[in-house]
Amino acid sequence: MPETADETARFLSKWQVESKANEVLKRHNLTTVPINPVLLAQREGIRVNNAKFSDDSMAGMIVKRGDDVSMLVNYDDPPFRKRFTIAHELGQHFLHLMGDGEYVDKEANLFRQQPGEERTMTPDRRREIQANIFAAALLMPEDEVRRYWHERRSIEDLAKIFNVSMEAMGYRLDSLGLD
Numbered sequence: 001m002p003e004t005a006d007e008t009a010r011f012l013s014k015w016q017v018e019s020k021a022n023e024v025l026k027r028h029n030l031t032t033v034p035i036n037p038v039l040l041a042q043r044e045g046i047r048v049n050n051a052k053f054s055d056d057s058m059a060g061m062i063v064k065r066g067d068d069v070s071m072l073v074n075y076d077d078p079p080f081r082k083r084f085t086i087a088h089e090l091g092q093h094f095l096h097l098m099g100d101g102e103y104v105d106k107e108a109n110l111f112r113q114q115p116g117e118e119r120t121m122t123p124d125r126r127r128e129i130q131a132n133i134f135a136a137a138l139l140m141p142e143d144e145v146r147r148y149w150h151e152r153r154s155i156e157d158l159a160k161i162f163n164v165s166m167e168a169m170g171y172r173l174d175s176l177g178l179d
Helices: 002-009 015-026 037-043 079-093 123-139 144-152 155-162 167-177
Strands: 044-050 057-063 068-074 101-106
Touching: 015 079, 015 123, 037 044, 037 057, 037 079, 037 123, 044 079, 057 079, 068 079, 068 144, 079 123, 101 123, 123 155, 123 167, 144 155
Parallel strands: 044 068
Antiparallel strands: 057 068, 057 101
16 A cells, blocks of 8 residues: 555544545535435446455455556445445545555445544554545435434435435434434
8 A cells, every 4th residue: 555545544534534525526516315326436437347256255346557447346245235335445546545556345344433443443444444434424425414314313214315224324323413
């Protein structure tokens, strides 16, 4: 990994990561939920393909070689998981993939940060958490989540509206202080 990626992983706050996701959505005029992460990837010139990985725990990967950027997602994963994986890989692209390189993500990498973990986490773990925050902010933009939450107050309804799993929506609501 480029040294700048380690430095970026060390210093990006949750607010900075969420702001980057919002900036990307605005730049591509993606304001209607559910957000289509494949469309966003295509607009960025990133090819997204399904893949059969030899390691069943692999969720996805993004590879950059010069101007060529490709993303692979696990063919066998359910649609919600694929959407989140694509958004996570987009987070790696926008936040960490400064030059040629790649990020390979396993299912365990897609989980959220544990309380108190920030003091002991490695730069790799910090990058994964930042990519998760980016993915959540991309698929579930804060303003839209707050608006729908005040109208519906149902995790199940919001999960359907945003086309994410109930678990992902529950984490997002919790991170925004909406219970």
